[in-house]
């Protein structure tokens with residue numbers, strides 16, 4: 001599996017013969033690596049964890065440009081249908097869909113999934129995370145979430161070896177809770193911190209997170225950096 005961090009919670013991931021984007025918040029993301037899109041030839045699927053703008057991001061534009069199928073919760077797919085998209089894999093929490101040689105399972109996240117339209121706050125489904133497995137790789141993108149006990153169930157059922165965990169605090173869990181997840185709930189080989197450093201209001205840092213992690217290797221990526229796992 002090749003994994004590229006694109007700043008915030010955005011990743012480009014190649015596994016099981018397909019090219020995936022997750023939470024493609026590019027426009028307005030001060031940490032998005034300049035020039036990345038010019039090098040991106042193909043996108044097969046776009047996975048979206050929830051409707052917040054720092055996760056939905058450029059999904060509509062990129063899905064149209066690359067003719068990619070969006071994998072998201074049913075309500076979010078309905079919402080995107082209203083924005084002109086037509087290629088979806090609607091699903092809901094607990095479900096699994098095939099994507100190339102991968103299996104994509106939607107798992108819970110403790111957060112919210114709202115936007116403001118015409119001055120009103122509208123709920124668009126629930127926030128979720130994704131577990132993606134192929135013959136030789138397994139990845140858990142936690143989305144925006146608090147730590148919660150059933151992360152242990154995600155570990156028992158799917159044994160994800162690579163974890164992408166938010167550490168920025170305030171809107172998600174912070175460094176201490178994310179380290180607890182690694183030490184007590186999920187046995188990752190590799191954990192990549194995300195949802196940090198984008199905006200000053202996100203106070204959690206890898207420097208606070210990494211020393212607390214006793215199980216698994218913390219890989220702090222630079223935006224645009226690719227690792228082979």
Ligand code: NI
Nearest residue numbers: 050052111144
């Ligand atoms: Ni959010």
Ligand code: MN
Nearest residue numbers: 052054144171
């Ligand atoms: Mn967020």
